[in-house]
Amino acid sequence: MIRKFLDLGIQPLANQYLNKPKNLSVKKGQLYNLNVCFNSKTKLVSISKKIPVKKMFNNTYPYKSSMSKTMLASFENLSNEIKKKFKPKLFLEIGSNDGALIKNFNIKNTVCVEPCTNLAKITKKKGYFTYAKYWDYNLSNEIKKKFNSVDVIYAANTLTHIANLREVFKSVCNILSNNGVLIIEDPSLLECIKKTSYDQFYNEHIYVFSALAVKNIINEFGLVLFDIQKISTHGGSLRYFIKRKKNNQIKISNKVSTQIDKEIKYGLDKFSTFVKFGEKTINSKNRLISLLNRLKKQNKIIVGYGATAKATTVLNYCGIDEKIIDFFIDTTPDKINKYMPGKKIPIKKYNKKIYKNVDYFLLGAWNFKKEIFKKEKKFIKKGGKFITHVPKPKIIIS
Numbered sequence: 001m002i003r004k005f006l007d008l009g010i011q012p013l014a015n016q017y018l019n020k021p022k023n024l025s026v027k028k029g030q031l032y033n034l035n036v037c038f039n040s041k042t043k044l045v046s047i048s049k050k051i052p053v054k055k056m057f058n059n060t061y062p063y064k065s066s067m068s069k070t071m072l073a074s075f076e077n078l079s080n081e082i083k084k085k086f087k088p089k090l091f092l093e094i095g096s097n098d099g100a101l102i103k104n105f106n107i108k109n110t111v112c113v114e115p116c117t118n119l120a121k122i123t124k125k126k127g128y129f130t131y132a133k134y135w136d137y138n139l140s141n142e143i144k145k146k147f148n149s150v151d152v153i154y155a156a157n158t159l160t161h162i163a164n165l166r167e168v169f170k171s172v173c174n175i176l177s178n179n180g181v182l183i184i185e186d187p188s189l190l191e192c193i194k195k196t197s198y199d200q201f202y203n204e205h206i207y208v209f210s211a212l213a214v215k216n217i218i219n220e221f222g223l224v225l226f227d228i229q230k231i232s233t234h235g236g237s238l239r240y241f242i243k244r245k246k247n248n249q250i251k252i253s254n255k256v257s258t259q260i261d262k263e264i265k266y267g268l269d270k271f272s273t274f275v276k277f278g279e280k281t282i283n284s285k286n287r288l289i290s291l292l293n294r295l296k297k298q299n300k301i302i303v304g305y306g307a308t309a310k311a312t313t314v315l316n317y318c319g320i321d322e323k324i325i326d327f328f329i330d331t332t333p334d335k336i337n338k339y340m341p342g343k344k345i346p347i348k349k350y351n352k353k354i355y356k357n358v359d360y361f362l363l364g365a366w367n368f369k370k371e372i373f374k375k376e377k378k379f380i381k382k383g384g385k386f387i388t389h390v391p392k393p394k395i396i397i398s
């Protein structure tokens with residue numbers, strides 16, 4: 001049974017940064033009601049409204065993985081580990097974005113899959129064999145014809161974007177070699193619930209996975225979860241290592257049962273846990289609004305740091321507008337001089353001059369707090385402060 005536990009209100013598409021703010025409409029599919037649900041059979045948590053992929057991932061997708069040093073470092077470490085442990089003859093990445101990970105792999109034995117043509121162009125230009133296509137069964141057949149099978153398939157922050165999970169795994173099974181490994185990494189549901197980071201939910205994050213749910217779903221496809229790594233990216237993620245079950249020499253790491261036990265202990269198998277999370281989310285919203293209102297009454301200047309998709313959920317759920325946040329700053333070229341989705345808050349190019357008058361930065365990219373604080377030592381030294389809503393709305397300087 002699928003039951004709703006959270007209503008995050010009417011939301012715009014999270015990465016829809018407009019050149020000019022305009023009134024969006026539900027009828028035209030520019031706005032939708034963001035509800036989050038729990039499936040008591042599979043333990044999968046998902047949003048209820050599925051937006052057509054072509055509306056989300058097309059030739060203007062602005063997000064670039066290479067914009068963050070944290071992500072680049074994480075990808076470099078993983079690439080070294082994959083090469084050492086699995087020695088793939090052929091490596092394929094689903095959702096290769098601007099090539100932040102595959103740049104660590106040899107052009108000759110790497111295949112990219114990226115449906116956003118603006119991004120696919122980047123890896124093609126660098127010489128990587130790139131399919132500018134959505135990950136589906138037809139594409140897996142095409143890949144099978146050309147390459148026969150793939151030894152390591154990797155997808156980071158991508159499978160959560162694809163509504164038809166069953167087709168995802170069916171397509172993986174179609175081309176994964178007998179001893180092949182599927183590696184997926186996505187924000188961890190346990191971390192999301194613990195931190196009340198309700199902003200992990202938006203139209204592109206159709207699912208936020210737990211190890212429990214991943215294990216249940218892949219089981220249907222004769223796949224087994226044989227290892228798990230906890231990683232710090234995106235506010236706390238899990239990296240899942242998956243193989244075909246028929247390969248009976250698989251050693252299952254203790255980390256798998258440890259993680260699943262933790263999730264069950266926290267109640268990720270029970271609807272009541274998510275109802276509580278819903279209550280905490282309302283509380284978080286009220287506290288953030290009153291904190292921001294209090295600072296505005298003192299005539300403080302508040303600017304958003306990191307025009308993230310997550311910030312879109314927060315702004316639109318909490319009703320935070322241009323009267324509270326003067327503007328956002330971001331380093332991503334395709335977001336600059338545009339407006340936060342659903343709001344009249346402009347996005348400006350990151351530069352140090354911007355700091356002059358800012359009293360508080362609202363952390364849109366709270367998941368990069370470490371990297372940002374390192375960069376903004378001077379701002380903090382001069383008395384500048386940050387506001388975060390994770391795990392609770394508060395002012396922070398470290």
Ligand code: TYD
Pocket residue numbers: 063067068069305306307308309310311329330331332335350364365367368371372375
């Ligand atoms: P991310 O947290 O991955 O966002 P999303 O919620 O959209 O998945 O994106 C980080 C955003 O923050 C990205 O637009 C780049 C921006 N950013 C900066 O502008 N400066 C920085 O120092 C960092 C780390 C990120």
